[in-house]
Amino acid sequence: MSPYDAHRPLFDDTRVRPGLLRRRSPLRWGAYPPGVIPLTAAEPDFPGPSVVTEAVLSAVVDGYFPYASPMECGELQEAFSDVAEIRYGIGNHPGRVVPAPGTAAALWGVVRLLCGKGDECILLDPVDLLFGQAVDAAGARRVHCPMDKGTGRLDPDRLASLITSRTALICMCNPHNPLGTVFTEATLRAVAEAAGRHRVPILSDEVWSEIVYPPATHISMASLDTGSSHRVYTVTGLSKTFALPGLRMGFVIAPTLRDADALRLTFQRLGATYSMPPFTQAGALAALRHGWPWRDAFLRHLREVRDYCVDRLNAIPGISCSRPDGTYVLFPDVSRLGMSSRAMGEFLLSRARVAVVPGTPEWFGPAAEGNIRISYATSRAVMEEALHRVAGAVEELVTGGPGALQTTGTAR
Template sequence: MFTQSSIQLEILKKRAYNLRWATLPEGVIPLTAADPDFPSAPEIGEAIARYAREQYFCYTPPEGLPMFKESMAAYFQNKRSIPALPDFILPVDSAAFGIYITCKAFLSGGDEAIIFDPVDFLFRYSVETVGGVAVPFAIPAGVDNVDFSQLEQLITPKTRLICLCNPLNPTGKVFKHTELEQLGKIACKHNLIILSDEIWSDIVFTPHQFTSIASISEEIRNSTITITGFSKSYGLAGLRIGAVMASNVQHYERLMNVSLHRSTIHGANVLSQVAATTALTQCEYWLNDFLIHLQAMRDLCINELNALPGFTCIAAEGCYVAFANISSTGKTSQGMQTLLMDKAKVAVVPGLKEWFGPGAEGYIRLSFATSAEILQEAFSRIKQAVA
């Protein structure tokens, strides 16, 4: 299922955008955007086709299809130990939009939100787009235990939100129960909202275990907005589907109001909700096999990267990205990205402030959600370029 023969490069070269096969010059291997090279589970395509054959594409309820909300609630209950209610789950057109509407709902102009550094740019972008101020909290790659008492020192009278990314993109850290409990207690003490982005929560490598912060206690749960999606776990990025979950009616109504779903200006696509429901109810076998493949690809990446002169890389606990420290090569992140693009014809993401924050300088990020053959060819080229 996750072999070179299952990857259809000619289709990827037409459809895989966002710094990948369809946007890069012929012959370049993209290890860039975290998007699988593999086709999605067959049940998902079949479910979309069945729905489409009936030729009715009516408006859905503004709050989402009942089957989506119920399957999402079952997922949170059974997989995340959260007593989720379908009524408080809102399908959105991506986890990224979920981050944005959470910031919109709970931040006003000049309000502060604490974000991690490094972390995906969407947090800073969303906070600043709604007029907030993003305050970085450093969590360097390789930090085993985070002392969130240091984060508490960043809290001011203007702080309203703590943005949690778990597992953490780009470093691959999976936060421990004790770390999350400490963070949750700090948020409750200061009456702050926790925005918990858990889009990577299905991609966790053994022996590590994922804990959803909303599962720790009722008090923490009532301060948490949980966001997830289907692009990382099931390869549905182009379907633009995610979910936002509140734990009380007040928070849910604030999210609904800023989402503009009731006005029909925004809303989750009906085919996307069908696809996501199918993924949750029929495709866990596919995800389990994908994880086995990804763990092998992670190990391949780590071995190859650590064999390169001047490179060091710690094995990710979650996420299918490798965050490699290249500072000992004497090159900047941008300089290494340019070298690999020009000399190796391999595209990577440089650790620039605009992508991940200032804490990413001296690193590059590589996605390994592809075949062993493609990765081996990429590293063969990289070895020659950096020799």
């Protein structure tokens, strides 16, 4: 029996320690004063696999912290290539694996390699802010392809209609942040075929690929036998799968060995080549080789919390929330409450003492208005208390209580 089969002790309520998290999590708990429950950054509140901690400690116990070498990642490349073949159906090609100091850096590197001033990049809308930031930094122009926020569906024909002679890259996010969509094979094939007809490469961000709830199944775009399969850059990492965002370990599977070499040169020019020290690599190896039972237990916990949160949010008047097939974020629609997304975020922080991410253009693109994003990678108890507060504040707002009148007067 796996030591992780009894998954309750790993993810029960006592595992979330707000006092410690306020000191160690500056983007989530540490960003707010005591008394506020943060449901903001997509960062788990639980410790990651113990095998990773043990590997990191073993790598630093001698007290040496040498420079990292970009030429000594062979073992890590082989380990990740094995995982990519077994779990994602992408052929075993260690030479095409390019490690990067985090998924964000991996995404930026691909965009910088493929895009320049005057180019156009097609982005899903809504989508995580990192895509737009990377496109802007490369001097290219964002072209938004709206998704159906209610169903989470993407219309491949609509995306294809946006391709022009200036299109340098199509950016996909699968599973999708913030909608939680896990794209079907038919949708992925249609996008890949459209890209292939125009010889446009695809960046497929699959960092959430291991956070998918049955019966949904994740399919890596690069695993499809399509005309453009040799032009897909797969970006992924360890942060979401193993609760290791601070380990800063991401990967790109480049289409060819030549593309991988070009990407490594891009990382050198961005100053990112020497940012994966030996202890980080040791932790990544431990996760890839021995962390999967932990991930399985984590997914079971997340599914239970997801189901509770969706049902609880849909019971609150004026809020509707779809049930995501992947990720551990929710994107409830709050438009019926008569507030902008930004004002709603301010209202919940002020009245409920709950922090969320508002669906504003700078976070998720133009189509995000009317929604807020909630991360639920925490304990059931934290989510119960947070949504109890949200329900109380919204009821006060709907019934026109004195607190609501005061808050809406300042937030609008």
